[in-house]
Amino acid sequence: MAKPKIHTMEELAEAIGVSRPTLSRYFQDPTKVSKSSVARIVDGLERVEYTPNFFATRMNRKTTGLIGVIIPYLNDLFFTLLLEAIETAALRAGYTVITQCSHADPAIEKRAAETFLSMNVDGAIVAPLGDNSDMDVYARLNARLPFVLMDSRPKALRDVDFIGSDHRQSTGAITEYLCRVGPPPVFLAMPRVNFNALEREAAYIEKMHELGHEPQIVGARLYHEHDHFEAHGLAVLDDMFARGQLIESSILCANDRVAIGALRAASQHGLEPGAQRKGGLRIAGHDDYPLCPFTTPSLTTVAQNVTAIGQTAVDRLLEKLRAENISENQVIRLMDGILKIRESA
C-alpha cells in the first residue's frame, strides 16, 4: 500500500498525532522535545511520505548544516581531489557541502560568496582566485561566518585562517633534488594567476641562491590569452627546443600540468627526459597530479598533501563552528610536500 502523501506541517502533525508547535520544535532542534514525542515523530515519519522543506525547517535554526566551498577551477584534478577530501570529511561530520566554482571569474566568485551569505551557510572554505578576487566580499564573509582559506593566500586576507602547502619547503626540496642529480634547474613558470605561482618562483630563487647557482626563469608570460597550463608548457618549450635551447637542461615546472605540456614538447622534438644518468634533458613538476604515473616518461614531482589539506580545513572550520567566540587565535597550517621520484628526472 502506498504511504499517504503529506503536503503541509499541519497535515503532518495531525497524521503523527502531535501538536504543530511540538513538530516545529522537533525540526528545529530535536533535543527541545520530550523523548516520547521524538519517538512518536520518528515512528510517524516512517509511516508517511513527507520530505521536510529544507528552507522552512532551517530558517529559524541556529545552523543550516551547510558548508559553502569555493574553488577557482573545475577542470583541474588538483581541485577536484581537494573538493573530494572536503566532501568526505564534511559528510562524516553530518554537513552538506555546497560548492561553487568561480571559473576564474572574480564576478562569479563574488556572486558565490554572496549566495553563501544569503543561504546562511554555517561556514565557508575558500580557495580564492588571487589578486583579482573581490576582497570586500571575503572581508564580509570573515566578519559574519567561520571562514577558512585554503590553497592560496591573498595579502589582503592575511588575518584569515589558512590551510595549504609549504611551497618554500616543497619547491626547495625538488630544486635541491634536481641540483643533486644533474645540472641546476631552469624554472618554467606558469602564468601568474595566483600567489602560489609567485611563492614557488620565490622559493626556487631562494634555494638556487642558497646552493650557489644562478636562477633562470622562462615562460612567465602567456603565449596565448586563453591557453591552459598544458598548452602553455608545450608552447614555451616547443619554441625554445626549436631554437636549440634547454635541450640538455633540467627544467622544473611550476606545476604538473605545465610539466605535461613540457613532456609533450620534448617528445615532439625527439627528446627523452630522464633517459641519461648524468646530463641530458630532465623535466619535473609540482603537485603530483593523478596522471603523473601514466605519462611517458612518468613524471617526477613533489606531491601536495591534498587529502590532509582538505581534511584539516574542515577540521578547523568545525572547531570554529563549535566555538562560542570565533575571533580567537588565527590558525595557519602549512603541509610539507613529498618528493615523488619517477622517470622524467
Add this chain to the structure above:
Amino acid sequence: MAKPKIHTMEELAEAIGVSRPTLSRYFQDPTKVSKSSVARIVDGLERVEYTPNFFATRMNRKTTGLIGVIIPYLNDLFFTLLLEAIETAALRAGYTVITQCSHADPAIEKRAAETFLSMNVDGAIVAPLGDNSDMDVYARLNARLPFVLMDSRPKALRDVDFIGSDHRQSTGAITEYLCRVGPPPVFLAMPRVNFNALEREAAYIEKMHELGHEPQIVGARLYHEHDHFEAHGLAVLDDMFARGQLIESSILCANDRVAIGALRAASQHGLEPGAQRKGGLRIAGHDDYPLCPFTTPSLTTVAQNVTAIGQTAVDRLLEKLRAENISENQVIRLMDGILKIRESA
C-alpha cells in the same frame, strides 16, 4: 561612512520607507509591486548593508532559482567539463547550480537526491551511477520536479528525458576508422560501471559484425578492486604485452582514461603506437579527454560533444520549468561523436 547594518525585514522596510508587506512582495516577485516602489526599494537597498535571507525570501516563492545537479565522479575531466557547461548555461539563465557528487556511492547519490527534494530545487539534472542507483528516489524526483537525465540511461528510467551521446554512432565511427587504417581492433573494455560501457561494447560488436570481422573483447573484469581507469588499462595491457599478446594489434579502448593507461603500458614495453603506416600497434580511445593532445603519442579518439550535452540538458530543463504541465512528450537527444585523428592510431 559605513552603510547602516540592517538585520530584519522590519528594519529594512523602515530604512527604505516602504511597508513591510510591499517589501515581502518585492522579494517574492518584483512584478507584483508598483514600478515606483521597485525603484524606491532598489535605490534603498544600495544605501544599506543587507543580504536578503535566501531561505526566507524563497520559502513562499513558486521558484527557488536553484537547479540541482548530480555527477558520479569528481576526479574525471569529462564530468567537470560537463558540469562547467551546465553552470555556464544555468548562470546565463539566472539560476544557481547546486552540485552534489555521488562519489560512486549509491547511498550518497540517494542522499543528494533527497537534499534536492527538501531544498525545493526548481529542477534536477542527473548523471546517474547506473545499475546500483536507487531508482525509487529518482522516480520520486521525476514525479515531483522537472527532471533530465544525462550521460547514462538506466533501464528503470527509460521514460525520463535524456541528453547524451549516440554511442552506437560514435563507437561505430572509430571502429570503422580503425578497420580502414589497420587490422580490425580489439576492444579494451572498462569495468562495467555504467550503461555507457555496455553500450560502447555492444556498438563495437555490431560494427565488427557489419564489417565481417570477429569481435574480441579484453579487460572486461577489474584486476584490482579500487583501480582507476588509467590503472586498469595499464594493468590489462602490461600483462598481455608481457606475454607477447596484442603487440601488433589495433586496440580500441572504452574510454580515453583507459587509453592513457594503455599508452603507458606500450611505452613500458618499448612499443610506439601509431608509428607504422601499416600494421603495428595502434591505440584509440573514446571521449576526447582534455589531455589527449598532450599524451605521447597524442591520442586518436572520438569526441563526445560535452558542451552541447550540458547546454541542451539545461535548455530542456528550462523548457520544462516554463511549461504548465511537465508531463508532456518525452525528449531524447543523442549527440554525434566526432573523430579526432591524432598520432596513436
